[in-house]
Amino acid sequence: MNERKSPVPERDDNYTHNILRSNERSLDRRGFMKTMVGAAGLFAVSTLPWGTIAAKKLLDGDTNAWPRQKIAEAASLKAGDAREFAYPNEYDSALLVCLREGEYKAYQNACTHLKCPVFWSKEEHELICPCHHGKFDVQTGNPLAGPPRRPLPEIELTVENGLIYAIGVKPYEA
Structure with a gap:
């Protein structure tokens, strides 16, 4: 019988006042931004090997020998x-x-x-x-x-x- 009293009256307790409900919103704005920044970081890290190869070709020139x-x-x-x-x-x-x-x-x-x-x-x-x-x-x-x-x-x-x-x-x- 340890009921928690909500500051929002029962009649107004709908989706616009659900901030206190647990797990009602699992992804808020901050969580969404963290996910997007993480995805962008993962993408950047995954392209590093290809960027390194491209930079090396640009700086060193094409080292592939053409066939004679x-x-x-x-x-x-x-x-x-x-x-x-x-x-x-x-x-x-x-x-x-x-x-x-x-x-x-x-x-x-x-x-x-x-x-x-x-x-x-x-x-x-x-x-x-x-x-x-x-x-x-x-x-x-x-x-x-x-x-x-x-x-x-x-x-x-x-x-x-x-x-x-x-x-x-x-x-x-x-």
Whole structure:
């Protein structure tokens, strides 16, 4: 018979006056904020390993070595000839162009606008994207016409013992 007297009269004891009832509100504003701060902290801590990896790549540069791949024999290409190949893997199509004897340029041949294939036009001496009439300069890979705004990614080449090798992809410079 040890009844506790509520300061709120019985007739007014409804949900607006339930503060004194035990376990009626298990999550109040303070508890909710603690939960949200804890969740944000957990999220921040769980992303630290990925942030560390990204920061290391930005600071040290990309340490992954590009594969060295034989593309063609230099003697098999005449000035104005082009040859398709896959680089750096079998899913990335690329295009090698012989500008003059001993001078070669290679680019990934996916247009920087919507990834349509890029073709070599020997007559116009340009790389052309037929999807939206994009044109690229063969010397630099820079767009000349159409909707593309970024240059084609250039593949680094080396010629050794009469063989042309792809040795890397130049990083994009804005």
